[in-house]
Amino acid sequence: MLEIDNVSKTYGLGDDRTSTVKALDSVDMTIDRGEFVSIIGPTGCGKSTLFELIGGLVEPTEGRIRIEGDPVTGPDPRIGMVFQSHSTFPWLSVLQNVTFGLRMNGVDKAERRRRATEMLDLVGLTGFENARPSELSGGMNQRVAIARTLVMEPDIVLMDEPFGALDEQTRLILGEELLRIWRETGATILFVTHNINEAAQLSDRIAVMSARPGRFKAIVENDIPRPRDGDTMTTAAFNDLVQRLWNELKDESRRGLEQKTGRRVDAESGDGAEAKAETRPADT
Amino acid sequence: MSVDTGGRLRGVDAVTAGRLLVPVALVLLWQALATVAGEFALATPAATVGELLGGFADGWLLADLRITLFTLAVAYALAVLVGVWVGVALGLSDFWREVFEPLILGVYSVPKVTLYPVFLFVFALGVESKIAFGWFHGVFPVAILTMAAMETVEDDHLKIGRSLLLSRWQTFREIIVPSILPGLVIGLRLGFNLTFLGVVLGEMFASRAGLGYTLVEYIVGAQIARMLAIIVVLVAVAAAVNVAFFAAEKRLGARGGETADVRM
Numbered sequence: 001m002l003e004i005d006n007v008s009k010t011y012g013l014g015d016d017r018t019s020t021v022k023a024l025d026s027v028d029m030t031i032d033r034g035e036f037v038s039i040i041g042p043t044g045c046g047k048s049t050l051f052e053l054i055g056g057l058v059e060p061t062e063g064r065i066r067i068e069g070d071p072v073t074g075p076d077p078r079i080g081m082v083f084q085s086h087s088t089f090p091w092l093s094v095l096q097n098v099t100f101g102l103r104m105n106g107v108d109k110a111e112r113r114r115r116a117t118e119m120l121d122l123v124g125l126t127g128f129e130n131a132r133p134s135e136l137s138g139g140m141n142q143r144v145a146i147a148r149t150l151v152m153e154p155d156i157v158l159m160d161e162p163f164g165a166l167d168e169q170t171r172l173i174l175g176e177e178l179l180r181i182w183r184e185t186g187a188t189i190l191f192v193t194h195n196i197n198e199a200a201q202l203s204d205r206i207a208v209m210s211a212r213p214g215r216f217k218a219i220v221e222n223d224i225p226r227p228r229d230g231d232t233m234t235t236a237a238f239n240d241l242v243q244r245l246w247n248e249l250k251d252e253s254r255r256g257l258e259q260k261t262g263r264r265v266d267a268e269s270g271d272g273a274e275a276k277a278e279t280r281p282a283d284t
Numbered sequence: 285m286s287v288d289t290g291g292r293l294r295g296v297d298a299v300t301a302g303r304l305l306v307p308v309a310l311v312l313l314w315q316a317l318a319t320v321a322g323e324f325a326l327a328t329p330a331a332t333v334g335e336l337l338g339g340f341a342d343g344w345l346l347a348d349l350r351i352t353l354f355t356l357a358v359a360y361a362l363a364v365l366v367g368v369w370v371g372v373a374l375g376l377s378d379f380w381r382e383v384f385e386p387l388i389l390g391v392y393s394v395p396k397v398t399l400y401p402v403f404l405f406v407f408a409l410g411v412e413s414k415i416a417f418g419w420f421h422g423v424f425p426v427a428i429l430t431m432a433a434m435e436t437v438e439d440d441h442l443k444i445g446r447s448l449l450l451s452r453w454q455t456f457r458e459i460i461v462p463s464i465l466p467g468l469v470i471g472l473r474l475g476f477n478l479t480f481l482g483v484v485l486g487e488m489f490a491s492r493a494g495l496g497y498t499l500v501e502y503i504v505g506a507q508i509a510r511m512l513a514i515i516v517v518l519v520a521v522a523a524a525v526n527v528a529f530f531a532a533e534k535r536l537g538a539r540g541g542e543t544a545d546v547r548m
Contacts, residue, residue, distance in 0.1 A: 055447055081447040087440040091462040101448045104458065152448070 002031040002054070002156055002188060007063035008213075009049050023049045025213035026063070031190065033155070036182055038191045038199035040249065041209025042256025047192045050214065051160045054190065055081045067156065080154030080187075085165035088133040088144045094120070095129040098147045105152075119147040122181055139163075139170035143177075150181070156188045163198065175201050176229060196249065200241045201228060208248040211255035218248045327509035335513040344498070349517055352483065352495040355411060359418030360479045366419075367426025367475060368468070372460060374427075375434020385431070392424040397485055404490050414486035414494070421482030422475040429471025433464035466536040473529035480522060 009024040023046040031037050041047050052058045054065055056075040065072040067079070088097050098116040107115075120126050123143040133141050142162055149157060163171040175198060182189055193199055199206045203222050210217045224237050232238055258264055311329050318328040327335075339345030370388075374381040400417060407413035437460055445455045461468070487496025495514050502511040 052443075055443075057443055057446055075447045075449050077449065079447070081444065083440040083443065086438065087444060089441065089459075089462070091465075100458070104448055104450055104454055148444075 001033055001066075001068055002190070003064075003066040004029045004031075004050075004054070005064045005066065007050075007053060007060045007065060009046070009053060009058070010061045022213035024053070024060075025215045027214065027216055028063075029207060029216060029219065031188060033188055034186050036179075036189045036191065036202055036204045038193055038203035038206045039209060040193055040196060040199045040206060040245065041214060042211050042249065042253040043194070043260055044256055045209045045211055045252070046214030047194075047209060048160055051081075051158055051190075051192050054156075055079055055158050077152065078155045080149035080152055080157045082142075082145050082149050082157065082159040082162045084161045085138065085142065088141050088148070090133050092133075093129065094125060094131050094133070094136070094144050097133065097144050098151055100148060101152045115151050116147075119151045122150070122184065123147045124177065137170075139166050139174055142166065142174065146178070146181070150185060150187070153185075154187060156190065158190050158192075160192045161194065162191075164193070164195075171195075171198065172201075172230060178202065179226070179228065196242050196245045197233065200224070200238060200245065201233060206245060208245060209252070211252045212259055217252065220245060220248070324506070324508070327512050331509040332512040332516060335509040336516055339510070339513050345513065345517065348493065348495045348498045348514070349521075351493045352487065353521070355414045355487075355494060356418060356480055356483045359415045359483055360422055360476055362415070362419045363422030363426055363475050363479050364472060367423045367471070368430050370423075370427040371430025371471070372434060372456065372464075375431045375437070381431060388424060388427060388431075392428060396421055396482065397489075400485070400489060403486075409490050409492065411491075411493075414483055414491055417486040418479045418481075418483035421485075422479030425478055426471045426475035429467055429474065430464065433467025433471070434460075436467065437463040466533070469529065469533050469536055473526065473533070476525055476529070477522065484518065 004027055007024060007027045008022065010020050010022045013019045013021055027050060029037075039047055039050065049058070053060050054072065056072045056079065059073075067076060072079075089100065092100065095113075095116055098119055099112040102112045102115060117126075117129075120129065123146055125140065125143050125147065128136065128140070133144065136144070146162070163174055166174065178189075179202060191199070191202060200222060206220045206222060207216045208218045208220065209215065220241070222241060224232060224235070224241065314326075314329050318326040323331070336345070370384075374384055396417075399420070403413045403417050403420070407416050441459050441463065442455070445459050450458065483494075484496040484499075487494035488500050491497045495518060499511060499514045499518075502508075502514065
């Protein structure tokens with residue numbers, strides 16, 4: 001069980017650290033073992049901050065994060081992290097990338113090889129052991145990154161927009177594969193994304209974040225039955241869910257954009273018809 | 285396709301031939317200059333090679349070379365150790381980099397030979413002052429280029445290191461060094477060249493041994509052929525080390541290029 005207990009994070013700004021910005025404000029959620037939860041929110045809402053807080057890379061200003069009751073005070077071996085893109089080590093082969101964490105933790109060579117081979121099979125990269133990341137596509141690189149994290153057998157996998165830099169087809173295929181991997185490993189997955197369709201395709205629950213300071217504006221249950229595939233995305237239930245998420249998100253997206261550009265964005269620009277167009281993965 | 289390859293092969297051969305011809309031309313030029321200037325101003329290549337072989341046979345050249353190489357090795361090792369450490373430490377912190385960068389670049393631009401008296405007073409005449417002076421020349425380019433190369437370390441790679449609970453040493457060896465290697469090698473080469481300069485300068489001005497010291501002896505004594513023999517040895521050491529560095533840079537550069545392509 002992962003508890004995010006009333007967590008806030010304030011950053012100091014500037015050289016003198018006198019001005020501050022509140023990135024997260026009283027974020028609260030309890031995630032059950034084996035759950036797949038997505039976090040969606042507008043640009044700059046603190047999604048990545050939350051990701052780093054749970055991963056133990058930064059400390060919360062207020063509140064606590066607990067894994068099975070233990071407060072998180074730093075990186076924890078029970079948590080695995082997958083980053084946005086280009087996080088594979090270009091100087092290592094695929095196999096060496098996947099065995100990296102095991103080697104650093106003193107696992108012997110035969111065991112490393114056995115577990116990595118199993119993982120490469122799980123992510124569909126058997127036969128690419130000796131390839132370099134530079135020889136692989138973006139999607140294959142993300143498979144390597146996922147395998148590198150999963151080989152450590154974490155209970156909780158944090159993913160920060162792992163498919164953000166990929167094209168739509170690759171993203172859909174990897175989404176389906178991620179669901180299969182999730183089923184086979186039984187891990188808890190916390191999936192940060194700005195893509196509404198992706199959140200609806202993958203998750204049990206979806207936390208919608210507000211513009212900065214990031215709060216959980218709504219936590220939406222996703223009742224669409226599993227297994228889900230490409231056809232699921234054409235059903236009325238799926239479209240209703242996407243519409244509902246967009247309704248929660250659209251004002252926040254506008255505010256996020258205003259914060260980013262320092263300009264007001266027309267409040268009438270986000271009606272339903274446009275919403276569908278804007279939530280296509282290719283548009284993100 | 286085959287024409288292409290053939291053309292490239294011929295191109296490579298032409299370049300290699302050219303590279304070999306340049307030293308031959310230089311030796312011929314040297315011979316011509318020596319003939320014109322006379323043996324008291326400039327010894328001939330043949331006379332120089334004679335002294336070179338004689339020097340190694342007698343042992344004086346070898347003894348001096350050993351002393352210089354030992355001094356150089358110690359000074360360079362210390363320059364690399366401190367330079368890489370400072371460069372990595374400053375590269376990891378925006379604050380400390382901004383504090384120290386102007387200072388380091390400022391001191392680097394000072395003609396360091398003007399500071400030699402300071403080294404003499406602190407370390408006295410001997411191997412320590414030569415080592416310190418060589419180190420002082422070499423440590424700056426190593427630190428500056430390491431610091432610059434630290435910009436190429438991906439934040440996400442460091443975060444992965446942290447999430448895998450890597451020790452500082454593991455992070456350095458397994459993530460930072462492979463990330464900065466292409467830039468680091470350039471820093472190591474420049475650092476070597478300047479350390480070498482510092483050591484030889486130290487030997488020339490304030491020392492009782494080494495190729496630099498003996499070089500000044502023969503300059504003062506107008507033993508032109510022996511002087512040139514020492515210069516040939518110094519050039520050979522510098523050239524051999526630089527050729528090795530260039531080969532390493534080329535290999536790493538090719539890899540870095542591939543990486544950069546993928547990041548686009």
